[in-house]
Amino acid sequence: MVNLLFWKTPRAAPPKVPTDTVIPLHAFDDRPINKSIQLLFLMRFDDVLDPEKLRSSLEKLLAREGWCKLGARLRLNSKGKLDYHVPASYDRETRPAIAFSHLQYETAIGEHPLASRLPRPDGLSDRPALVCEPDTFKSLMRRPDGPTSLDDYLYRDEPQLGLHVVSFTDATLVSLNWPHTLLDGMGRRELLRAWMAVLDGRDDDVLPFYGYDHDPLVDLGLSPDAGAEKFKMAEHLMSKWQMTLYGVRYLWDLVWNREEEAKMVCLPAPFLKTLFESTRADYAASLADAPTANGKPAPPTFLSEGDIISAYFSRAMTQRLPKTSTQTVSVMNAFGLRGTFLPADRAYVANAVWGVFTLFTVRELATQPLSALAGKVRHTIAEHGTREQLEARAAFLRSQGADMSSMLDMYGDAGMMLLTFSNWTKGRFFETDFSAAVVEKAGEGADSKKPANYHRGRPSYIQPCGYVQNFSMRNSFPVIGKDNAGNYWLVGTLRKGEWAAIEEMFKTNPNGKVV
Template sequence: MFRKPAAPAKVPTDTVVPLHFFDDTPLWRAFILYSMFVFDNVLDPKKLRNSLEALAKRNGWRKLGARMRRTQTGSLEYHIPSEFTEERVALNYSHVNHDTCSADHPIASRLPRASSRPATVGDPDTFRELFLPQGGPVKLDDYLARDVPQIGLHIVSFTDKTLVTIYWPHTLMDAMGKRALLDAWMLMLAGRDDEIPIPHGADANPDPLANLGKHPTESHKLSLQRMSTFGLAKYGLGNVFDFLRSQENRIVCVPSGFLTSLREMALTQLAAGGHETPFLTEGDVLCAWWTRIVISHLPRDSQRSVVLNNAYSMRNTLAADLLPGKGSSYVSNAISFIPVLLTVQDVFEKPIGYVALQIRRAISSLGTRAQVEAFTGMWREAVGKLPPFFGDGNMHMLTYSNWSKAKLYDLDFSNAITTPCQTTGSTCKPTYVQNNQFGLILPNGFPIIGKDNEGNYWLSGYLNQGQWAKIEEELAKV
């Protein structure tokens, strides 16, 4: 009989803090995240380590070094050491040094480069040796069964590049929480630690979202399309094999010029259809276009539902009452989901501009303060703390998580360089960023990593084995 590994003994001097309600959910428990940043220059690993470790020891940031434990009722809590020592460190750290050029390394030599047209440019899992340290966590139990910090840093050095990977359980923070962490890390590196804000609701402070969803003032606008337990079961049974099949991961580069032209075309289409000066973001258009590409294996005249489930940061929406505005940070999870319900036939027969506009309208309509309250209210009452889903049991669901606002390519480590940057002048920004996840492998889930410093967009995702080949055929037609 399988038994969960025993947790380390409790330390009586630790500060015990329950996880926030919207951090401790089955969805976030399922993901262990790794973000790898590639810099075309040599960085000092000691400076990177010491600065991040010092940040984890600061007031308000100490949960980065917290140990995770499960209570007798099954919920999660942080055990924050009263003092970080060599025996109980504030940061998981590892460093691998290769006294060679990255071009001479059998794996690093294959790191993706931007393409001149939309294309798959690599498999992020190919680089596992470069971002996953020996013994690195790949499931929640790896944190619960060990006395280890939440945040980890793994550095791989070459004579011409430095690969910097941070990793953490999704229960710790989302993409915008990661951005706040990176901002604080850069300030620490620059010796400007007096400018680092204390995160909102940090360490032992109360959960700022403790009452979110408890006082809805209106019904969710898609409440009639909410899936029942039976509908979710039907959907799960219909897609169970997708979770059991071999999945393939790819990363896609969408060049700046292509997306600019695509957005202009979408706006022209909408103007021709009588829409007065419509507003579309690059993200709206990218998701609309990619949806058409990624469902190219489905019959084009099908009335089957296609649901675009967009992860949505609640920070701006909640800034007026629950979360801080600019100048502060929230290092936790503050994500809801905004669904867009279409049909396969809509996606193929309507213009790209139409699909993009449905995405924009959904964000405007369902991203209000009252609608976020309604959505999180349904989340609170859901069986098993699963977020509400909308659609039907036969739907084809795509999940998008757009990290563009996190501006991961703006990370500047110039204060850690040991040799001048080769491509970015006085700044030291990543030339390539990728995300990897362990635990739940979500088919048809696409993190949009964001826009690089040349204006190219990058996205990745897992699909059933063989489906990426079909997509590459479609991309070749673009």
């Protein structure tokens, strides 16, 4: 009787359309973690944009050869894998290329009860700051009945790309929604770059779409030279037993500490200038004082801004832990494969990211200079991010019985803390230029004062958030990038209460020095 009361009719997929082209998802797309994440991506423009120009230019892009794949519908095949069903053509009324929605408010953005709370880079202090909880603004980033899980795409004839525009008298919010199976951070950059070209009337500048019906990464690790080098992280690959123990600890933490907090962080430009210069100077001095290595490759001489930021936040995460702890901290930096394996004159709009792991102890993070920590991150990326090492890694994992879609390898030990960083700075999202859609107005709204980082037709604020099933985003830090005034923005998700220690570091030791 109880079963009858709670019985639900199973959801059925829409009927197949005979004229659709069916294409299997690429191996790096059809991964469990990607299937668990539905992303929302908001850009605030302090200009009035024409929503129809935004919509029609994106639809025009998705009508092009190859690019039409981005309007495909997701379906499960008989083997439980995902397929794209690409319509022969799109029609706004029957099968649109994108899910478009628009809200119009006849007020200034500063007069809207929720949108007025979006962060502005005005009056920034000289130290990092927590500026908001991005999930607060989800209702501004999507239509009310928009997808929140992979099932919503599988069991509705739902376009994978959603475009949600919220218009005010002096500003416009433009949000994209999509399942992570569709594309990664640099895939989003390729999409935006092509969209801008069409919006500007530069159709010839749109790069050809690469990988429409073939997976260019599926044979990674199978080339004759794949075993030429030994995979240098093999000894740190977690065994099935270690993964099991780690998983038990992970689940235990989620059960007993269920609440999480996502926070947007702003790193102001003046603070970063000092941090970057001092860290690089300390690093250069340490190299000058270091003894000459015997037969070993010289360490990298340059620290990127991303190296320093990931080291800085890795240190921040140890503020609440004993400084003598030998617990392993595995710092994973997302590493893009496009520059190594894919042609630069083609647009690869999919997922092409692997992780490069740097292993620390809590004691190292708490006691070593920031320059040494950033140097270790850079050394790991330089050593393990080569074509030879990536091929060796894939070959090694294949020898362990994995295929490309299941290569979710982790490095460290069962008792480690895992921190993940995904740096989108190369995507240059703050340089998104929608000036061709700006509506020229004689007058402006009450909130006409432009933010400090204003640039016509470009976003002044960007934030991601989303919906996650079956796992947690805890201890992850997507770095959104640098705005037009040089401020960095990132978002982190931590267990509830853990932000307090980081905020205290921002106030008392903002440069992250050893104390």
